[in-house]
Amino acid sequence: MAGDDEEMIVTPWEVAGRIDYSRLIKEFGTQPITKDLLKRIEKHAGTLHLQLRRGLFFSHRDLDWILDMYESGIRFVLYTGRGPSGPVHIGHMIPWIFTKHLQDVFGSKLYFQMTDDEKFLINPDFTLEKTRNFAYDNALDVIAVGFDAKKTKIIMDVEDAEIIYRIALKVAKKITFSTIKAAFGLTESSNIGIIFFPAIQAVPCFLESELTGENVPCLIPAAIDQDPYWRITRDVAPKLGYFKPAQIHCKFLPGLGKGGKMSASMPETCIFTTDPPEVVERKIWNAFTGGKPTIKEHKLHGGDPSICPVYYYDYYLFEEDDDKLNETYMKCRNGELLCGDHKIMLAEKVKKFLKEHQKKREKAKDKLDDYLFKKK
Amino acid sequence: MAGDDEEMIVTPWEVAGRIDYSRLIKEFGTQPITKDLLKRIEKHAGTLHLQLRRGLFFSHRDLDWILDMYESGIRFVLYTGRGPSGPVHIGHMIPWIFTKHLQDVFGSKLYFQMTDDEKFLINPDFTLEKTRNFAYDNALDVIAVGFDAKKTKIIMDVEDAEIIYRIALKVAKKITFSTIKAAFGLTESSNIGIIFFPAIQAVPCFLESELTGENVPCLIPAAIDQDPYWRITRDVAPKLGYFKPAQIHCKFLPGLGKGGKMSASMPETCIFTTDPPEVVERKIWNAFTGGKPTIKEHKLHGGDPSICPVYYYDYYLFEEDDDKLNETYMKCRNGELLCGDHKIMLAEKVKKFLKEHQKKREKAKDKLDDYLFKKK
Numbered sequence: 001m002a003g004d005d006e007e008m009i010v011t012p013w014e015v016a017g018r019i020d021y022s023r024l025i026k027e028f029g030t031q032p033i034t035k036d037l038l039k040r041i042e043k044h045a046g047t048l049h050l051q052l053r054r055g056l057f058f059s060h061r062d063l064d065w066i067l068d069m070y071e072s073g074i075r076f077v078l079y080t081g082r083g084p085s086g087p088v089h090i091g092h093m094i095p096w097i098f099t100k101h102l103q104d105v106f107g108s109k110l111y112f113q114m115t116d117d118e119k120f121l122i123n124p125d126f127t128l129e130k131t132r133n134f135a136y137d138n139a140l141d142v143i144a145v146g147f148d149a150k151k152t153k154i155i156m157d158v159e160d161a162e163i164i165y166r167i168a169l170k171v172a173k174k175i176t177f178s179t180i181k182a183a184f185g186l187t188e189s190s191n192i193g194i195i196f197f198p199a200i201q202a203v204p205c206f207l208e209s210e211l212t213g214e215n216v217p218c219l220i221p222a223a224i225d226q227d228p229y230w231r232i233t234r235d236v237a238p239k240l241g242y243f244k245p246a247q248i249h250c251k252f253l254p255g256l257g258k259g260g261k262m263s264a265s266m267p268e269t270c271i272f273t274t275d276p277p278e279v280v281e282r283k284i285w286n287a288f289t290g291g292k293p294t295i296k297e298h299k300l301h302g303g304d305p306s307i308c309p310v311y312y313y314d315y316y317l318f319e320e321d322d323d324k325l326n327e328t329y330m331k332c333r334n335g336e337l338l339c340g341d342h343k344i345m346l347a348e349k350v351k352k353f354l355k356e357h358q359k360k361r362e363k364a365k366d367k368l369d370d371y372l373f374k375k376k
Numbered sequence: 377m378a379g380d381d382e383e384m385i386v387t388p389w390e391v392a393g394r395i396d397y398s399r400l401i402k403e404f405g406t407q408p409i410t411k412d413l414l415k416r417i418e419k420h421a422g423t424l425h426l427q428l429r430r431g432l433f434f435s436h437r438d439l440d441w442i443l444d445m446y447e448s449g450i451r452f453v454l455y456t457g458r459g460p461s462g463p464v465h466i467g468h469m470i471p472w473i474f475t476k477h478l479q480d481v482f483g484s485k486l487y488f489q490m491t492d493d494e495k496f497l498i499n500p501d502f503t504l505e506k507t508r509n510f511a512y513d514n515a516l517d518v519i520a521v522g523f524d525a526k527k528t529k530i531i532m533d534v535e536d537a538e539i540i541y542r543i544a545l546k547v548a549k550k551i552t553f554s555t556i557k558a559a560f561g562l563t564e565s566s567n568i569g570i571i572f573f574p575a576i577q578a579v580p581c582f583l584e585s586e587l588t589g590e591n592v593p594c595l596i597p598a599a600i601d602q603d604p605y606w607r608i609t610r611d612v613a614p615k616l617g618y619f620k621p622a623q624i625h626c627k628f629l630p631g632l633g634k635g636g637k638m639s640a641s642m643p644e645t646c647i648f649t650t651d652p653p654e655v656v657e658r659k660i661w662n663a664f665t666g667g668k669p670t671i672k673e674h675k676l677h678g679g680d681p682s683i684c685p686v687y688y689y690d691y692y693l694f695e696e697d698d699d700k701l702n703e704t705y706m707k708c709r710n711g712e713l714l715c716g717d718h719k720i721m722l723a724e725k726v727k728k729f730l731k732e733h734q735k736k737r738e739k740a741k742d743k744l745d746d747y748l749f750k751k752k
Contacts, residue, residue: 117541121549128542161541165493166504166534172569173497177553180568192556193548196572 011185012225021058021224021251028227030059030249040067045105051098051250056316059224061234062246066219070106076217078102079204079245081113081155084134085123088141089270090350091253094316096145098250099221103148108219110152111204111373112142117157118201121193128158136368141273143364143371144357153373155207157200160373164203167210172199174236183228202233205245217243224249253316254309256287273361277351284310284347290332291339302335310342318349387561387601397434397600397627404603406435406625416443421481427474427626432692435600437610438622442595446482452593454478455580455621457489457531460510461499464517465646466726467629470692472521474626475597479524484595486528487580487749488518493533494577497569504534512744517649519740519747520733529749531583533576536749540579543586548575550612559604578609581621593619600625629692630685632663649737653727660686660723666708667715678711686718694725 008017025032033052037060042048044067051057066076080099082092103110116131123131139154157164180186180195208216220230227249234244255269271283290308292298305311311332319325331337369375384393401408409428413436418424420443427433442452456475458468479486492507499507515530533540556562556571584592596606603625610620631645647659666684668674681687687708695701707713745751 117545120545128545158542158545159538162535162538165537165541169493169496169504169534169569172572173567175568176565177562177568177571178564181564186553188554188557189552191549192551192553192572192575193545195553196548196568199568 012228019252024224025059028059028224028231030061030224030227030247031063033058033060033063033248037064037067040064041105044070045101049098049101050320051094051101051316053322054315055251056094057098057221057248057250059249060247061230062244063219063248066217066246069217074217076106076108076219076246077208078106078108078110079113079207079218079220080110080222081115081201081204082138082142083115083119084131084138085119085126086134087272087274088138089272090313090317091255091270093141093145093273094253095221095223095250096142097317100145100147102219102221103151108151109208110147111155111207112147112152112371113155113157113201113204114139115157115197115201118194118197120158121191121197132156132158139368139371140361140364141357143367144273144360146360147371149367149370152371154371155204155373163207163373164200167203167206168196168199170240171202171206171233171236172196174239175199175232179232179235183232198229198232201229202236205230205233205237206240206242209242215242218245220245220247222247222249223252225252254312256283256309258288271350271354273354273357275354277354280350280354281347284343284350287343289339289342292335295338298338299335303332303337303339305329305332308332310339310346313346313350318346318353387604395628400600401435404435404600404607406437406600406603406623407439409434409436409439409624413440413443416440417481420446421477425474425477426696427470427477427692429698430691431627432470433474433597433624433626435625436623437606438620439595439624442593442622445593450593452482452484452595452622453584454482454484454486455489455583455594455596456486456598457491457577457580458511458514458518459491459495460507460514461495461502462510463648463650464514465648466689466693467631467646469517469521469649470629471597471599471626472518473693476521476523478595478597479527484527485584486523487531487583488523488528488747489531489533489577489580490515491533491573491577494570494573496534497567497573508532508534515744515747516737516740517733519743520649520736522736523747525743525746528747530747531580531749539583539749540576543579543582544572544575546616547578547582547609547612548572550615551575551608555608555611559608574605574608577605578612581606581609581613582616582618585618591618594621596621596623598623598625599628601628630688632659632685634664647726647730649730649733651730653730656726656730657723660719660726663719665715665718668711671714674714675711679708679713679715681705681708684708686715686722689722689726694722694729 008020038048038052041052069076078099080095099110102108114135116135119131120126120128135156142154155164175198177195180198186195205218227247230245230247237244257269268283268286271280287309289310290304290306292301292303311328314325314328319328328337332342384396414424414428417428445452454475456471475486478484490511492511495507496502496504511532518530531540551574553571556574562571581594603623606621606623613620633645644659644662647656663685665686666680666682668677668679690701690704695704704713708718
């Protein structure tokens with residue numbers, strides 16, 4: 001989706017350039033999700049979730065093993081999270097929506113980690129009050145996704161330090177600075193908080209095991225940029241006597257502008273969960289597309305959905321129906337569907353989705369306590 | 377006290393060689409405690425504590441400033457601590473005894489930090505259960521010193537992480553790995569927990585300020601080997617809007633063997649607070665002394681108290697009376713006092729002290745909750 005000339009960078013703190021997901025699988029040493037694996041999941045789910053069907057979740061580590069365990073009667077926990085550095089946009093919600101699906105299918109307990117400590121440590125301007133407030137604000141979006149309150153615990157890193165720090169110490173003792181340096185590109189000028197932080201992010205992988213005394217497998221649905229954390233955590237796990245956490249990795253939802261990940265730091269390129277309808281309309285109306293510069297040219301040569309954020313929103317999130325999606329694709333390719341019309345169609349779907357989400361988000365304010373790891 | 381041939385090493389984790397305290401003042405960039413400063417303290421205390429009178433506390437940072445503050449009506453807190461890696465020996469208690477004196481004189485609140493996290497992180501064989509148990513055991517010795525329960529809070533790093541971690545994050549954000557590397561000699565092979573730890577050890581300096589919202593000065597009585605922590609903390613303090621913590625540094629009580637600091641890892645060189653009378657007698661009887669190899673030679677040439685642990689025990693801890701101490705010194709020098717007799721005299725005093733201490737230590741078991749930062 002981005003300019004060809006820009007170098008691909010994928011780290012937990014930066015995603016830039018044209019993302020080559022096949023190359024990421026090779027470089028990160030993960031496994032592609034095969035058709036066989038999809039069939040196994042479909043067998044349990046009864047259906048194949050849009051995000052699997054369309055390859056948004058594309059890579060994994062030990063997903064086959066997690067299924068082996070599950071099929072032999074051993075439960076696993078889910079773990080995903082959020083770095084609360086601002087309001088939530090639709091791109092953030094992709095792995096959450098999928099995680100809810102997995103919770104529904106496998107009946108798994110979910111630990112959702114809010115890394116307000118991390119965001120405080122990497123952003124020179126953030127206070128702990130600021131990242132805490134983001135964490136509580138963002139938790140409303142998490143709850144609005146519809147996770148099972150009985151099976152979901154939201155961890156607030158700073159407020160839950162009493163349990164988190166203890167386990168992080170066990171992890172930290174097994175990780176050297178060399179390892180962190182190599183995995184995250186940290187340097188001697190990095191602050192000692194962010195150097196320690198990977199131990200904190202590892203904790204939810206082992207939390208269920210620590211709390212129950214059993215060795216409980218863990219599956220992490222998350223965007224591929226978080227993988228360096230899990231590589232390190234997987235090395236540490238056997239040293240603590242625990243299973244290595246399994247992962248399932250998703251791609252990034254492209255921004256509405258030309259290029260790259262949707263970014264909260266460029267508000268016009270992303271749709272926030274609290275955006276009112278008129279803002280949604282404006283942002284989509286101003287979006288970059290794969291269309292031609294004039295209607296005449298567009299009708300003559302057709303558009304290019306493969307570089308079009310408007311198409312990608314349908315593809316990744318808003319058009320459940322494969323036939324309808326295919327129709328949109330064909331009509332765009334042959335110039336029949338004009339970008340303006342496509343934008344209006346998409347805006348309707350997004351507005352409808354957000355109207356529902358915002359209602360649930362409002363209701364979530366009364367449910368917070370049901371979801372927090374530590375009750376207020 | 378140690379062999380001349382051994383290089384002096386003084387870090388928070390290692391003390392070895394012949395300790396040259398004047399050189400330490402220069403190398404660490406601290407200030408010697410002057411006669412004027414002693415007079416100012418004496419004015420407040422009404423007397424000059426043995427440990428000041430005899431130069432056991434010999435160096436400081438900003439002690440004059442703390443007295444300025446106090447004299448202008450601004451209260452300060454005291455902060456000292458213990459790395460719970462085993463049972464407490466008499467050497468550990470020197471700064472605690474002095475800290476109690478300061479609490480009595482200045483009416484200060486004391487934060488006493490048990491760094492069970494640190495000891496877990498640096499010792500490959502220690503579990504968190506082990507260091508926690510040491511912390512609770514050692515707390516009994518702290519309480520037995522007689523601190524004011526109303527003004528003393530013992531912090532257990534791991535169990536009190538809820539408050540400690542939050543403040544440590546603020547400190548950690550201002551410290552780079554380069555700084556830690558230079559101050560402590562850590563390397564890229566150091567674990568990320570111990571790299572983060574200096575932020576934890578800094579917390580009690582700012583705890584009263586964080587809890588009250590005032591900027592409260594802090595004075596740290598501690599052995600000089602802990603100084604690197606305070607150097608870093610002093611750099612961070614103004615960045616957080618707090619006063620730099622002041623320090624008053626003590627020397628190490630020599631071990632009963634030939635050379636160096638009393639060490640819990642060599643049990644025969646130190647007297648533990650729980651040693652029964654017969655063990656005290658044996659350890660002192662087997663101690664190295666400054667005496668001559670035979671009684672005849674000793675009576676002829678006299679002993680050398682300047683290299684004698686038995687004399688140092690009197691000097692630093694057990695002979696309050698300056699005239700009696702001087703008499704012992706002279707009788708040793710002129711050969712009149714035989715080492716065996718001196719050992720018997722010292723053993724009596726140590727046994728008497730420990731009998732009292734052990735009683736208070738037993739009673740402390742019922743008082744723990746009064747002293748813990750977080751009540752059980």
